[in-house]
Amino acid sequence: xxxxxxxxxxxxxxxxxxxxxxxxxxxxxxxxxxxxxxxxxxxxxxxxxxxxxxxxxxxxxxxxxxxxxxxxxxxxxxxxxxxxxxxxxxxxxxxxxxxxxxxxxxxxxxxxxxxxxxxxxxxxxxxxxxxxxxxxxxxxxxxxxxxxxxxxxxxxxxxxxxxxxxxxxxxxxxxxxxxxxxxxxxxxxxxxxxxxxxxxxxxxxxxxxxxxxxxxxxxxxxxxxxxxxxxxxxxxxxxxxxxxxxxxxxxxxxxxxxxxxxxxxxxxxxxxxxxxxxxxxxxxxxxxxxxxxxxxxxxxxxxxxxxxxxxxxxxxxxxxxxxxxxxxxxxxxxxxxxxxxxxxxxxxxxxxxxxxxxxxxxxxxxxxxxxxxxxxxxxxxxxxxxxxxxxxxxx
Numbered sequence: 001x002x003x004x005x006x007x008x009x010x011x012x013x014x015x016x017x018x019x020x021x022x023x024x025x026x027x028x029x030x031x032x033x034x035x036x037x038x039x040x041x042x043x044x045x046x047x048x049x050x051x052x053x054x055x056x057x058x059x060x061x062x063x064x065x066x067x068x069x070x071x072x073x074x075x076x077x078x079x080x081x082x083x084x085x086x087x088x089x090x091x092x093x094x095x096x097x098x099x100x101x102x103x104x105x106x107x108x109x110x111x112x113x114x115x116x117x118x119x120x121x122x123x124x125x126x127x128x129x130x131x132x133x134x135x136x137x138x139x140x141x142x143x144x145x146x147x148x149x150x151x152x153x154x155x156x157x158x159x160x161x162x163x164x165x166x167x168x169x170x171x172x173x174x175x176x177x178x179x180x181x182x183x184x185x186x187x188x189x190x191x192x193x194x195x196x197x198x199x200x201x202x203x204x205x206x207x208x209x210x211x212x213x214x215x216x217x218x219x220x221x222x223x224x225x226x227x228x229x230x231x232x233x234x235x236x237x238x239x240x241x242x243x244x245x246x247x248x249x250x251x252x253x254x255x256x257x258x259x260x261x262x263x264x265x266x267x268x269x270x271x272x273x274x275x276x277x278x279x280x281x282x283x284x285x286x287x288x289x290x291x292x293x294x295x296x297x298x299x300x301x302x303x304x305x306x307x308x309x310x311x312x313x314x315x316x317x318x319x320x321x322x323x324x325x326x327x328x329x330x331x332x333x334x335x336x337x338x339x340x341x342x343x344x345x346x347x348x349x350x351x352x353x354x355x356x357x358x359x360x361x362x363x364x365x366x367x368x369x370x371x372x373x374x375x376x377x378x379x380x381x382x383x384x385x386x387x388x389x390x391x392x393x394x395x
Contacts (some may be wrong), residue, residue, distance in 0.1 A: 022119040023052040026148060028111060041156040042109065046118075047096055047148045050088065050135050053125075058132070060105055060124035060166055084134040092147035101150035102128030103169055107157050120153065126162070127169040177255055178217060179206045186262045187217060190284055197285035215288065218251040223287040224280055225254045226328040227343065232279050235272030236261065243381075244331075248324040248374035282340035290330070290343065294323040299355045305362055307370050321374025322362060326354050329383035332391040346394040349387065357386050 028046035036043055087098050106120035125132060131149070138144055154165060167180050181187055182205025191203040194215065204214040225238070226247040238257045246253060258280060264273035300308055300315050309317040335344050358373075361382045366373035373379045 019057070019122045020119060021055065021123050022117055023048055025052070025116050025118055028113070028116075028118060039156075039158075041154065041158070041161075044109070044111075044118075044153040044155070045151070046153075047150050050095070050144050050147045050149050051139070053102055053128075053132055053149055053151070054136050054139060056102075056104065056132065057124045058129045060162055061126050061129050080130055081134050081137075084131055085138060088135065088138055088145060088147055092145035095147035096150050099131055099149065100128065101152065102131055103165075104151060104153045105162050105165065106153055106155050109153065109155050118153070123153075126154075126166040177252060177259075178204060179208075181217075181255060181259050182206050184259075186259050189281055190217075190220075190258075193281040193284045194288065198288065218255055219291070220284065220288055221254040221258050221280075222247045222251055222324075223291045223327060224283055225257065226324055227283060227287055227290070227331050227334060228276070228279060229331050229334040232276055232334070236264075236276050238276065243377035244328045245375055245377045245380055247328065248320060279334075279341050283334070283343070286341075286343050290327055291323075294318065294326060297323075297351065297355070299351050303355065303359050305359060305370075306368060319370035319374075321366075321370035321372070322358055324374050325361060325379045325383045326358050328380050329354070329387040332384070332387045346390055348394065349390045353386070354383070357383055 025046045025048040028044060030042060031045055032042045084099065087095050091098060103126050104120065104123050105126050106123040108121040110119045111117075112119075128151075135144065135149075154162075156162065163183050163185075166183055187203050187205050191201075191205075194201050194203065202209075202214050203220075204217045226244050228238075238261060261273050261277050261280070265277035268274060295318055296315050297318060298315055300318055301313065305318075305322065307319050308315060308322075330343055330345060333344050333346070335342055361379040362368060362370070362373050365378050365382065366376055
């Protein structure tokens with residue numbers, strides 16, 4: 001028999017707004033080892049009917065149910081979901097051994113072995129969201145077959161450990177770096193910086209955040225890196241590159257760089273990484289605005305540049321390969337004031353001149369290929385040489 005922990009604070013947590021959820025189990029065992037006990041945690045394993053897991057939160061998981069994340073327009077089922085559904089419908093007796101099960105994290109627990117009832121404080125699935133999602137879909141269409149799910153409960157109040165466990169338990173499912181960064185809270189301050197200027201916006205913090213409601217975090221970080229002036233990059237590992245061309249095609253590198261700068265800034269508290277991290281936060285709203293502006297800039301009308309998406313005479317989308325050298329060239333105008341970092345393009349330098357220079361690079365250096373232009377260091381240098389001249393004579 002599992003004995004309830006004497007210091008369980010479930011009732012107190014309810015008064016303070018704690019989320020308490022109970023499930024009925026068929027079997028339950030406490031498998032905590034000496035290291036678990038020494039670190040103030042408990043680990044339970046058991047089996048319960050599939051219906052017991054439908055209401056559990058996935059808030060602490062690095063990603064949610066992939067089918068829901070696709071959105072209404074692109075909602076689709078993946079191969080893993082089809083296999084789970086096939087098992088639940090055609091092999092319910094074997095589901096508990098064929099399915100990987102569900103891992104739950106909770107801040108506290110109480111077990112009543114007589115009633116076979118497990119009560120969890122602030123529980124969340126941290127691995128098994130796809131299993132739960134399929135079970136919910138099946139339950140919505142018809143009664144679920146009587147199938148048992150193997151589950152594990154990790155009971156701890158260590159929030160850092162919860163995040164680490166959530167990430168570690170999902171590595172076998174190829175969790176994207178964006179999900180790891182989001183789960184670690186690396187993107188929270190960046191999102192808050194955007195909200196202070198742009199209002200109620202949301203950053204993509206998981207590979208399952210796929211709808212148009214989210215700002216694409218990787219793209220934003222690519223643009224910010226393209227805008228980062230040379231003096232801000234000095235003293236950081238981010239600045240060890242000869243050209244900004246990588247910002248166009250290496251989104252994973254830009255995310256990794258930001259994550260490393262974030263960690264170093266938080267650890268050091270001052271210095272080059274802290275200064276660069278401050279630049280990221282302060283320039284983020286401007287970077288977002290610049291990308292949106294150049295992505296559909298009306299000045300590209302009549303340029304004859306191929307690959308530009310149009311709706312009649314209106315410019316809808318300019319390829320990133322064409323606009324990234326332009327955005328990078330604006331880095332020379334990055335200025336730090338009392339109000340923070342800004343991009344102060346001088347009035348003498350018109351957008352039309354930048355577009356004309358970009359067209360020349362597109363034709364003469366990139367051989368009319370936007371992807372080549374985005375990857376070619378010479379295209380960045382040609383645009384940067386123009387803005388550097390204006391910077392010199394307007395300073």
